[in-house]
Amino acid sequence: MLATLALAAAGDPTTLDVSWLDLGLAGALVLAAMGISAWQRLGLGRGFAIGAVRATVQLVVVGYVLVYVFAADRWWLVLLALAVMLAAAAQASTGRVGAPRRVVLPVTGTAMLVGAGLTLAYVDAVVLRPGQWYDPRYLIPLFGMIVGNAMNGAALAAERLTSEMESRRGEIEAYLALGATPARAAAEPTRRALTAALIPAVNALMVVGLVTLPGMMTGQILAGASPLLAVRYQIVVMFMLTGAVALTSALVVLGYRKRFFTAAEQLRPGGPA
């Protein structure tokens, strides 16, 4: 979404304009969803209505913020926007993990900061090299995608590590009792959590272009870019997301695993702390 907006803003003048009336007409499609909900008494009507309004308001606000950030052209404003995106995603990463937020958030937050930050820095400084390193037209949409994927990887890794560490308590303590390090004792849960986090990234690489047409590429094409250039951007994006997810997930399992053990290398009875 961010990508589409950002690129459309910079897009070529032949792009079709979408008026407020057009938006209202598109809203009819949400009415269809609400109709289905009413028909089957799913009770989702309110959710759709509120959701449609929220999505509109959020995106319009983001649009204006981006217009401002683009126009201001200040490096610190761009970094501030990136920080807000990171903070929002870090918050969202802790939801389904099954452990207290105060334990999970520092781990996923730090992992996302390092994993997403390094990936963005690499793409910016080494791969794309825009004339101005802080060009928001690149950094903001790229970081939006990186952070979104890093968030999913972090959440999957943490969620899976929580459940594996719990279900394998016996095995972990059997290793500890023999004098194993916590890292060795938790090797199997670590591998499983990391695999769970990385499989979506592998799958995404496999099916892109066949089953999925990524939003960024579609957005660029809609905004008038040549499909061949859009494809090249998309390849960069796919590789970038793979790296970001792998790095972030690895940092999550390494940081989070420690929380399950005491300083004396005992498995905490009440889960991570």
Next chain:
Amino acid sequence: MLRGVVQEKQGTRVLDGLDVTLPGGEVTALVGPSGAGKTSLLRLLNRLDDPTAGTVLFRGRPVAGYPVRELRRRVGFVFQAPVMFPGTVADNLRAAVALAGPGEAPVAADERWVAGLLESVELDPAYAPRDTEHLSGGEKQRVALARALATRPEVLLLDEPTAALDPEVAERLMSTIVRVAADSGRTVVMVTHRLAEARDFTTHTVMMEAGRLVEAGPTRALFERATHERTRAYLASA
């Protein structure tokens, strides 16, 4: 040796000011009704848990004073429900020494070593390449015992090693344990619900109830003339 040990789990006192000495070089039976805190006590000795209050001493030094992994290799622990690591029987035994880290392994974990270890727990060396998934309960218990012995511990903690076994298999395992202890001058502490097992195979007995020590002493003396009414009543069922 435990001094004034208190252990709380989720707010309840499972060990309540326990003072116990477990004599070196002997086979000690740890007996008492279910929930007495026997498992909780063993876990303190291998430092899988730390007590809420009090001190646990190993050879006169607080266990907290030893590097924890070294302590755990010197004090082996076989759980009540044996946990097999993935792979073969030999993999399980090798895992135990590999954990010591490169250069620290006390032995070359070759085929002869595996066979020797299996023989010491009276398992045919032909078991070495078998997948642990398909072993019976008694076989798993023996592999777990061999795996605990792989690090050559000075103390062996056994939590109801025979609970899940047929009486006949249980008795064979007990004689194995006693022999392993006698061969090496190893200290053994075993929790058991089979009082006849305590009477026939151990030299020292510790009777616990509700997180406290009831009575301790030479097994013979305890079974023949326990001073405490509770001990007499409990042991009489043997």
